Amino acid sequence: MKLRYAMVCSSNQNRSMESHFLLKREGFDVASYGTGQHVKLPGPSIREPNVYDFGTPYKQMFDDLRRKDVELYKRNGILPMLKRNLGVKLAPQRWQDNAADGPFDVVITFEEKVFDLVLEDLHNRNQVLLKPVLVINLEVKDNHEEAAIGGRLALILCQELDATENWEDTIDDIINNFEKQHRRKLLYSISFY
Structure with missing residues (x-):
């Protein structure tokens, strides 16, 4: 199954862009955003x-x-x-200002406050399509080394999601297996467009 992905971090464009770069290189349909004011x-x-x-x-x-x-x-x-x-895109984009880019199937955030902001934003939009979107937080420290590790982990997670017939039926197993294998705790929630 080919899914559409969004990578979202706060404002410095390191973690989301590293993931965007790796996923784009592997042929994924991916976009990236920040949530800050600047x-x-x-x-x-x-x-x-x-x-x-x-x-x-x-x-x-x-x-x-x-x-x-x-x-x-x-x-x-x-x-x-x-x-x-x-090499990835022209300019940084703000999540809250780019509603027309969606809908995405999966949104991956890299810090809990951004996860909360994305869920709040999705909740406050008119949910006319009633299309589910999986929002996952993969906590990654904001430095170049951790961004590289987080990017590889996001790629692995997206590959696992893309390999399933229907993520809605298998998400608990995918998350549990990922957490055990990579020793990273994930937060996740389902929202709608």
């Missing part, structure tokens, strides 16, 4: 993040940070991350 990337200090509006092209962010301090942003992995993102 895209926030690390800056020279914790008090000085680089803030961009959703929809700002990754190329523009890349060029801006190269101008500011190429060595800093290479060293902290932001330039390589933006270069990867450039």
Whole structure:
């Protein structure tokens, strides 16, 4: 079964884009989103993040940070991350502003607060299609190493979901097997479009 997937994280485009990159490379129908008010990337200090509006092209962010301090942003992995993102899509998108992109069959989030936001957003929409959507949270720390691990785990999970005839009948088994095999606790819920 070919499912449509959405990868959703907060605002820095690392975890969702790593998963988007890996799934796209494997031929999945996938999109990625953030849920924050802006895209926030690390800056020279914790008090000085680089803030961009959703929809700002990754190329523009890349060029801006190269101008500011190429060595800093290479060293902290932001330039390589933006270069990867450039190969995936034009610009970051905000989940709440892209309802027309759906419906998705599966939405994977990477932190519990984003899981809650996605469920709340789906609940508050007019559910006219009554099409089920599986929302799963795979908790992943927000750093480059964990994003890479989380991306591979999201790919494995999506491969398992795609291999089933009907995820609605087998989701409990899929989740239980995944948790045992990968020692990661997943949250999941079903909502509707």
